[in-house]
C-alpha cells in the first residue's frame with residue numbers, strides 16, 4: 001500500500017439533533033483528493049443534513065468538519081472557498097438568465113473580470129446551455145435547470161464538489177450526462193461527495209460508499225467490500241429445457257450450492273462464489289440430461305447490502 | 317462589493333417584472349396627474365378675495381367672481397389675505413375696499429416671483445375691464461334719469477364726482493425670499509411619493525421570500541460570503557427599490573407636471589431617509605411572512621393603511637388635531653411635514669432637523685429589527 005494522501009474532507013463525529021430527533025448521529029468519514037465518496041441512504045436518512053453541515057450552511061451540534069485543512073462552520077469563509085455546493089433542490093433565480101445566475105454566484109465565490117467571463121463560458125459549454133445562456137431559467141426544462149444547478153457549484157473549480165441527490169427528477173438522458181460529467185470531474189482530481197438513494201448511481205460513480213440510515217453510517221467501503229459483508233453469496237439463473245427436477249436434486253448435493261429452486265424453465269441457485277463453481281454446476285446439470293439455454297450471474301448489489309444491514313428497502 | 321452584487325440582482329429582478337415596471341414607473345405618475353387634476357383645481361390659481369361694502373365694491377366683486385377660470389375664495393380681511401398669500405394658501409388675493417371717495421383702490425396681494433407677476437397682470441386686466449364697464453353703466457343709468465344734453469353733461473360731471481374710479485395697487489408680501497407659490501400638484505405629489513415608496517417597498521418584500529423559497533439565500537451562504545454581507549446586500553437591494561420608486565415620482569412629476577420639490581439637499585435627505593425606513597419595513601415583512609403571495613397583498617394593504625394613517629391620502633387640512641398626533645406615529649407624517657416645510661416655506665436642512673431626526677430614528681429601529689428577523693430566516697431551518 002502506498003502512503004495515503006492527505007484527505008481533503010474530514011468529518012469527525014458530526015452530530016445534529018432537531019428536538020428528540022437525531023438527524024445526524026456521530027457521522028465520521030473522509031474523502032481523498034480525486035475520490036468520489038457516496039452517501040447512500042433512503043429519504044430521511046440524514047444525507048442533506050450531513051451535507052449542509054459540511055457545506056457550512058448549518059451549525060453542527062457536535063463534531064468537527066475540516067475542508068482542505070480548514071475548519072468548516074457557517075462563519076468559515078476560507079473553508080467555503082474550497083467547496084462547490086450543489087443543493088438537492090434547484091437553487092436558481094428563475095427570473096434571471098443562465099449566464100446571469102452563473103455570474104452572480106461566480107462573484108459571490110470571488111471571481112471577477114475576465115476569469116469570471118471565461119469560467120461562465122466554460123460552464124455553459126460543460127452543461128450544454130451555451131445556446132440558452134441568455135434565456136431566463138424559468139423557461140428551462142427540469143434537466144436543464146439541474147445541469148445549471150450543478151454548473152453553479154463548479155464555477156470556481158472547487159477542490160471539493162458536494163452534490164446532494166443531483167439526479168432526482170431528471171430524465172434518463174440528462175441523468176447520464178450528469179453522471180458522466182461527475183466522473184470526468186473526479187478524474188481531474190476533484191474530490192466529490194455524492195448523496196443518492198439510487199443504488200445504481202452509487203455503484204457506478206463512487207470509489208467508496210457510506211451507507212447511512214437513521215443518521216448513522218452503518219457500513220462503509222468500496223462496493224466490493226460492502227458486498228462481501230453479505231458473505232459473498234451470488235445468485236445464478238440457469239435456463240433449462242427438459243426435465244428439471246433431477247438437475248435440481250443433483251446440484252443441491254454440491255458443496256458450493258447453498259440453496260436451489262426450480263422455476264418456469266429455469267433454476268435459481270444461491271452459491272458462495274458463482275465464478276469458481278460455475279463449471280461444476282453446469283457439468284452436474286448436463287449429466288442429468290437437461291439442456292442449458294442460458295446462464296445469468298447476479299452478484300449481490302448495494303440494495304441487498306442495505307436490506308441486510310438495516311432490514312429496510314432502500315426505496316419505499 | 318459582494319453586498320452590491322446581491323443588491324444589484326434585486327434591482328435587476330424588479331425591472332424584469334413587467335407588472336412591477338407598471339406599478340413602479342407608470343402608475344404613480346398617472347395618479348399624480350389624476351389627483352392633481354381632480355383635487356388640485358386643475359391649473360387654476362387659487363385666489364382669495366376681500367369684498368368691501370357699498371354698491372360699487374359689491375358689483376365689482378360679483379363681476380370678478382363671474383369670470384371664467386377664476387373662482388376666488390372669500391377672505392375676511394386684508395390682513396388675513398396677506399397671511400394666506402404668505403403661507404401659500406393663495407397664490408394671490410384681491411382686496412376691494414369699501415365704497416367712498418372717487419377712487420376705489422383695489423389691492424392685489426402677491427408674492428415676488430415670475431408666476432406671481434403673471435397672476436397680478438391677469439387680475440389687473442380683469443379689474444380694469446370690469447371697472448370700465450361699471451363706469452359706463454353708471455353713466456348710462458345717470459343719463460336715463462337726465463335725458464337732455466345739458467343735464468346729461470351736468471350729470472356726467474356729477475357722476476364723475478360721485479362714482480369712484482378704480483386703481484390697482486400691488487402689495488407684495490414676503491415671508492422668505494425663497495418663498496414659492498404651490499402648484500396644483502406640489503403637495504399631492506409629496507403624498508404620492510411617500511405612499512408609493514412605502515407601498516412598493518413593502519410589497520416588494522415578497523422578493524426576499526422568493527429568494528428563500530428558491531434556496532438562493534441559503535446557497536449564498538455556502539459561498540465564502542458572510543451572513544452579514546448577505547443581509548447588507550439584501551437591505552441595500554430593498555433600499556435601491558425604494559430609491560428608484562421615490563426618484564421616479566420626484567423626477568417624473570417635476571419633468572412632466574412641473575412639481576416643485578424644494579431645494580435639492582433637504583429634499584434628497586428626506587427621500588434618502590424615507591427610503592431607508594421603507595427598505596427596513598420591506599425586509600421586516602419579507603422575513604416575518606413565509607408566503608410570497610401573502611406578503612405581496614399584505615404589503616399592499618399595510619402600505620395603503622400606513623399611508624392613510626400617516627396623512628398621505630387626504631389633504632392635511634382634513635385631519636383633526638388628534639388624527640394629526642396619531643399620524644405622527646408613522647414615518648409618512650414626518651416626511652410630509654418636512655416636504656411642506658421645504659416646499660412651502662423654502663426651508664433648508666436646518667429647518668427640518670426634527671423631522672429628519674425622527675425619520676432617521678424610524679430607519680434605524682426598523683432596519684435593526686429587519687436585519688435581526690432576516691438573519692433568523694437565513695440561519696434556521
Ligand SMILES: Nc1ncnc2c1ncn2[C@@H]1O[C@H](COP(=O)(O)OP(=O)(O)O)[C@@H](O)[C@H]1O
Pocket residue numbers: 018021023041042043044045046047048049050697
Ligand atoms: N429543519 C429541520 N427540522 C426538523 N427536522 C428536520 C429538519 N431538517 C431535517 N429534519 C429531519 O432530519 C432527518 C434527516 O433529514 P435529511 O437530512 O433531509 O434526510 P435525507 O437528505 O437523507 O433525505 C429527517 O427525519 C428530517 O425529517
Ligand SMILES: [Mg+2]
Pocket residue numbers: 044047048049088164165
Ligand atoms: Mg436530502
